[in-house]
Amino acid sequence: MYRLFDQPKTDSNALPVDKSFDDKVLGSILHERVLALSTYLCVVGLLWGFASSFIFWKRGIIVAAVPFSVMGTILLLAFVERMRWLKRLTTINLFLATNYVGLLFVSACSEYRESTIEFHFALICLMAVQLLGMKAALRWFSLTIVAIFISLYSPVVADGQLTLGNSLDHLVSAIAFAATILWICEHAERSFVRRTAQLQRLADLDHEKSRMLRLAEETASIGHWRLNLQSGETVFSDELKRICHLPELDHLDTLLKRFDSPGQDELRAALKKASVAESSFSLELSFVQDDGERHITCRGFSELGPNGNVEAVFGVIRDETRLWETTQRLSRKAEELNQLAIIDPLTGLSNRLWFRNQLETMIENAMHQQEQLALIVLDMDGFKEINDTLGHAIGDLVLIETAKRISSLVTEKDVVSRLGGDEFTVIVRSAESIDHVATLSQKIVDLIREPMHFENTKMQVGASIGISACPDDSRSADELFTFADTAMYDAKFSSKDVSVYHPSMTEELIHRKKVESQLSEAADRDEFSLVFQPQYQIQNRKVIGFEALIRWNHNGKVVSPADFIPVLESSGRIIETGQWILDQAFQQMKEWQDAGFDTRVAVNISPVQFRDPDFYDRVVDTLNRHGVCPENVDLEITEGAIISDVTHTAATLKKLKSVGCMISIDDFGTGYSSLAYLKNFPIDQLKIDQAFVKDIPHHDDGTIASSIVVLGLSLGMEVLAEGVETKEQLEFLHMHDCEFFQGFLGSRPLPAKECMELLLRQQQSDTPLEFA
Numbered sequence: 001m002y003r004l005f006d007q008p009k010t011d012s013n014a015l016p017v018d019k020s021f022d023d024k025v026l027g028s029i030l031h032e033r034v035l036a037l038s039t040y041l042c043v044v045g046l047l048w049g050f051a052s053s054f055i056f057w058k059r060g061i062i063v064a065a066v067p068f069s070v071m072g073t074i075l076l077l078a079f080v081e082r083m084r085w086l087k088r089l090t091t092i093n094l095f096l097a098t099n100y101v102g103l104l105f106v107s108a109c110s111e112y113r114e115s116t117i118e119f120h121f122a123l124i125c126l127m128a129v130q131l132l133g134m135k136a137a138l139r140w141f142s143l144t145i146v147a148i149f150i151s152l153y154s155p156v157v158a159d160g161q162l163t164l165g166n167s168l169d170h171l172v173s174a175i176a177f178a179a180t181i182l183w184i185c186e187h188a189e190r191s192f193v194r195r196t197a198q199l200q201r202l203a204d205l206d207h208e209k210s211r212m213l214r215l216a217e218e219t220a221s222i223g224h225w226r227l228n229l230q231s232g233e234t235v236f237s238d239e240l241k242r243i244c245h246l247p248e249l250d251h252l253d254t255l256l257k258r259f260d261s262p263g264q265d266e267l268r269a270a271l272k273k274a275s276v277a278e279s280s281f282s283l284e285l286s287f288v289q290d291d292g293e294r295h296i297t298c299r300g301f302s303e304l305g306p307n308g309n310v311e312a313v314f315g316v317i318r319d320e321t322r323l324w325e326t327t328q329r330l331s332r333k334a335e336e337l338n339q340l341a342i343i344d345p346l347t348g349l350s351n352r353l354w355f356r357n358q359l360e361t362m363i364e365n366a367m368h369q370q371e372q373l374a375l376i377v378l379d380m381d382g383f384k385e386i387n388d389t390l391g392h393a394i395g396d397l398v399l400i401e402t403a404k405r406i407s408s409l410v411t412e413k414d415v416v417s418r419l420g421g422d423e424f425t426v427i428v429r430s431a432e433s434i435d436h437v438a439t440l441s442q443k444i445v446d447l448i449r450e451p452m453h454f455e456n457t458k459m460q461v462g463a464s465i466g467i468s469a470c471p472d473d474s475r476s477a478d479e480l481f482t483f484a485d486t487a488m489y490d491a492k493f494s495s496k497d498v499s500v501y502h503p504s505m506t507e508e509l510i511h512r513k514k515v516e517s518q519l520s521e522a523a524d525r526d527e528f529s530l531v532f533q534p535q536y537q538i539q540n541r542k543v544i545g546f547e548a549l550i551r552w553n554h555n556g557k558v559v560s561p562a563d564f565i566p567v568l569e570s571s572g573r574i575i576e577t578g579q580w581i582l583d584q585a586f587q588q589m590k591e592w593q594d595a596g597f598d599t600r601v602a603v604n605i606s607p608v609q610f611r612d613p614d615f616y617d618r619v620v621d622t623l624n625r626h627g628v629c630p631e632n633v634d635l636e637i638t639e640g641a642i643i644s645d646v647t648h649t650a651a652t653l654k655k656l657k658s659v660g661c662m663i664s665i666d667d668f669g670t671g672y673s674s675l676a677y678l679k680n681f682p683i684d685q686l687k688i689d690q691a692f693v694k695d696i697p698h699h700d701d702g703t704i705a706s707s708i709v710v711l712g713l714s715l716g717m718e719v720l721a722e723g724v725e726t727k728e729q730l731e732f733l734h735m736h737d738c739e740f741f742q743g744f745l746g747s748r749p750l751p752a753k754e755c756m757e758l759l760l761r762q763q764q765s766d767t768p769l770e771f772a
Contacts, residue, residue, distance in 0.1 A: 214238065221319035226303075227252055228312050229275055243296070243319045245289055259285045259296070267298060274313045278302045284320075295324040344418040346396055347403035355417035355425055359477045362415070362427055363470055373470040374431040376441055377484040378406070379492070380422035380448070381462035384572075385611030389648055390457065397454045398461060405447045409440065425484075434469050438498055441465040445497040457647060464491040468501040493566045515567045518554060523580060527553050530584045531749035534758060535602070535720060535742045538734045541771070543762055545600035545634065547742060548585040549749050550577070569608050578609040579618055586626040586633075588752050593628060597759045602634035604666060607641035611648065616655050623659070630660030636687065638666050642677055650681060657682040664720075668708060678715055686712040690723020690743070696732045706736040713737060727771065745771050 214237075217223055223240025227233075234252040241249045244258050252271075256264055263285035270281035280301035287294055300315030342354035350358065359375070366373040380402065387395040399422065406424060407416050415427040426444075431437050448463045466487025474480045483501040486509045491499035493512065499505075522528055532546035552559040568574040581603060589601050609615060623630055635656060642649050642665070653663055664685040665678075677683075688708050696702045705721065712719035721733050724743035733741060750758065 222316055223318075224314070224316045225252070225255070226312055226314045227271070227275075229310060240317055243294075243317060244287075259287050270300065271313060274300060274302045275310060278304060278310060293321075295320045347400055347418050349403050349407070349424075350415060350417040352417070352419045355415070355419065355427075356477065358415050358417075359427055359480070362429060363475060363477055363480070366429070366470060367475060371429070372431045372433075372472070374428040374434065374437040375468050375470070375480050375484045376426040376428065376437065376444075377466045377468075377481070377488045378424040378426070378441075378444065379464050379488055380424075381464060381492070382611065383422040383461055385608075385613075385648075386459060386461065389611070389613045390459075394454055394457070394459075398452060398459070401452055402448055402461070402463075406444055409443055409447060425481075431469065434467065434472075434500055437467055437469070438500055441467060441498040459647070460643075463497070464488055465498045466491055466501065467498065473501055489570065492570055512567055512570075515559075515564055516571050516573075519552075519564060519567060519571070519573060522552060522554065523577070528577070528580060529553060530581065530588070531751055532588070532601070532755045533742055533749040534747045534755070535740055536746045537740055538730065538738060543599065543758060544740065545602060545632075546755055547602040547604075547636075547749075548581060548588075549604075550581055551749075565606075569606055572608070574606045574608050575612050578606055579622075582619065582622045583626075586622050586628050589628045589632060590626045591752075592756065592759065593632075595756065595759075597756075597763075598629075598632065599759065600632040600634050600662065602636050602664065604636045605641070607638060610637055610641045610652070616652055619656065619661070620659060631662070633660075634662040634664055634685070636664045636666040639668065642681065646677070649677075653681050653683075667722075678711075678717075683717060685718040685720060688719065688721045688738075690721075693721050693723050693729055693733075693743075694725070696729045702732055705733070705738075709733070709736050709738045730771065 217237060217239035221239070221243060223237045223243050225237065225240055226235045228235075234250075236249050236255070240255075241247055244255060246254060246258060249255060256268060256271075259267060263283060266283050267281075267285065270279075270283060273279050274281065278301075280299070282297070282299045285296040285298055287296070297318045297320045298315060299318075300313055302310045303312040303314055305311040342351060342357075343349070344351045362373055365371075380398075383395065383398065386398055399418070402422075403416070403418060403424070406426065410416060410426055410428070413429045415429075417425045417427075419425060428437055428440070445463045445465060449460060451458050451460050453459075466484045466489070468474070468480050468483035468487060470480055473483050483506070486505045487499040487501040489509055489512070490505045491497065493508075529551050531549050531551055533549060534543045535545045535547060536542065537544050550561060550565075552561075552564055565574070568577050585601050585603050589599075592599055605615075612618075619633075619635070623633070657663060662684045663682060664687055665683055666687050667689040668686045686708060688705050692705045692708070696705060709719045718740060719738050720740035720742065721729075721738050722742055724730055724733065724741040724745045726745060729743075730741060730745060747758070
């Protein structure tokens with residue numbers, strides 16, 4: 001049995017729910033109980049009217065007719081107006097309660113006091129049931145009835161208004177009347193309990209839904225709001241207030257002002273549109289908070305009423321800050337990956353992949369616009385030696401500086417790329433002419449060749465450039481690159497800075513590649529051999545040494561060194577082959593030394609071989625293994641190898657000189673002749689290139705040759721002339737104090753066996769050799 005003011009039980013561990021909903025549920029329960037009590041009172045009034053009609057039939061009819069007439073009128077109005085059942089019940093009970101008050105007033109004013117007493121007795125029974133409960137009222141029924149009768153009827157009997165018999169009659173009728181009320185109350189109470197239980201279950205269910213909704217919103221960072229267009233009231237969820245950092249939010253305009261422009265204006269326009277006609281919206285909003293910028297997604301739609309008009313606008317707000325931040329991080333990572341995919345991380349230039357894509361695109365644009373496009377392929381000279389001697393850290397700095405120097409000479413519309421290693425490319429858009437591109441290429445080479453300074457180290461590198469043009473050479477990206485690459489190799493092999501592609505270069509490159517492939521197997525097939533060209537003292541015509549020269553015997557033919565030495569250098573096999581030459585030359589020296597001939601042997605050292613960081617150790621190791629005298633070893637180095645890296649050259653030459661080796665400058669006068677390195681380097685001999693000897697004495701070459709002789713002698717060096725083929729040349733050189741010579745006039749290069757015979761003949765005869 002529920003009391004009038006009993007409160008529904010709540011779970012203390014449950015999450016808090018909407019207070020307005022609690023108030024509604026509590027109000028609904030109280031309203032139901034008030035209605036129930038009003039119903040009881042109305043029933044009592046009806047019963048009292050019927051009972052009174054037997055005694056006071058006129059007044060009873062009137063009293064009983066009033067409730068019935070009023071109830072009938074109210075029911076008729078309720079159904080006509082199509083009121084909901086709760087509104088009907090409320091209206092009926094209110095009118096009945098009002099009628100009961102009138103009935104109570106009439107009874108109180110009646111001249112028959114027992115009527116009032118009987119009515120009050122019924123009323124007290126009703127209140128006992130409501131206050132004590134049905135079970136308690138039944139348990140103490142007899143005592144309650146007697147107590148009530150004594151308290152109410154004793155005064156009446158004492159006054160003589162009623163006899164005891166009449167009083168007992170009244171008591172019996174009162175008991176019957178009270179029993180009827182109890183029976184009605186019992187059944188009404190059961191209905192009331194069921195209704196209250198239903199309301200409680202609905203309240204609990206709604207509480208659980210509210211709790212689950214709150215948990216779902218907190219988990220998903222979603223808040224909701226609802227704008228009632230009729231009342232203008234807006235309801236906000238707690239999660240929405242938390243997301244927007246507005247704990248005291250109570251008005252929609254406050255929420256709108258929270259967002260930054262132009263999002264705020266867009267949301268206002270969307271709300272205005274949704275309030276007028278059915279529509280939906282989805283907006284990206286943001287606002288700035290102390291902990292940083294917050295990013296919000298706002299979605300909403302119109303709610304239509306039964307008549308099709310917009311009654312409310314419902315919306316949700318979701319905090320997308322974490323998602324936005326994650327998206328931004330992923331975007332940055334994607335951008336970094338994209339950059340890594342198309343950008344060389346060391347130099348910041350385009351890489352091979354992006355170069356290829358750009359080349360194809362730019363060729364297509366050039367064809368469409370009828371413009372000429374040129375491709376420059378650049379390969380650095382001497383970079384490998386820098387990496388090997390100074391380390392990759394310095395090598396990376398050289399690459400970065402080279403990229404900067406190339407980029408400084410081209411326009412913004414041109415594309416500079418690093419393909420890998422020390423290879424670069426430049427796509428020249430709207431090339432004026434191939435000569436213009438060649439001039440630009442030469443400027444690039446000259447700028448790269450300027451000294452670089454890193455960590456107190458001065459170094460120089462060179463570059464070889466090949467050029468191809470579109471559409472003159474090809475309209476294919478692959479062919480255009482191949483042709484430019486071919487021209488670049490032509491520049492390397494021809495010792496030129498820049499070479500423009502010509503179709504004949506392809507055949508030459510194919511030939512070089514074929515030679516390179518054959519050279520890779522030459523050593524294993526024992527196709528290399530050494531010959532020795534005698535070197536003579538001009539004064540006494542005696543042999544003072546030999547120059548070791550390599551020969552390649554391939555398929556029964558002797559291949560000229562001019563055809564395969566550059567290939568060995570470009571392929572990097574010259575280091576391996578150079579070591580083989582040292583071994584063979586020193587082994588032959590050892591045989592001559594054991595035979596009693598104290599003669600020196602000159603060995604040509606390739607620039608690539610000389611720049612090898614292990615070159616000095618290789619020479620010393622070879623000397624020790626063969627046990628030859630270092631003073632009889634003449635290492636011939638070109639001018640280009642000497643000046644490519646002055647620091648490395650000076651250190652290496654000093655170490656070789658300290659061992660006892662002789663240092664000669666080969667082909668002097670054809671390279672970067674400089675008095676500075678002649679004075680600062682430990683050089684023992686200058687070898688006049690045959691280009692300055694072949695036309696003596698008919699042209700000005702004699703002047704150059706004689707000047708070299710004077711220069712060498714003034715510096716305390718020996719001077720040897722190469723390529724002497726006539727007596728006139730020899731006499732000229734002798735007249736200008738040149739000390740030594742070699743050439744066909746003295747002898748062609750000879751096998752080691754014939755050199756031994758030549759030494760034996762010279763040992764056995766004191767007569768100077770006669771040259772034909």
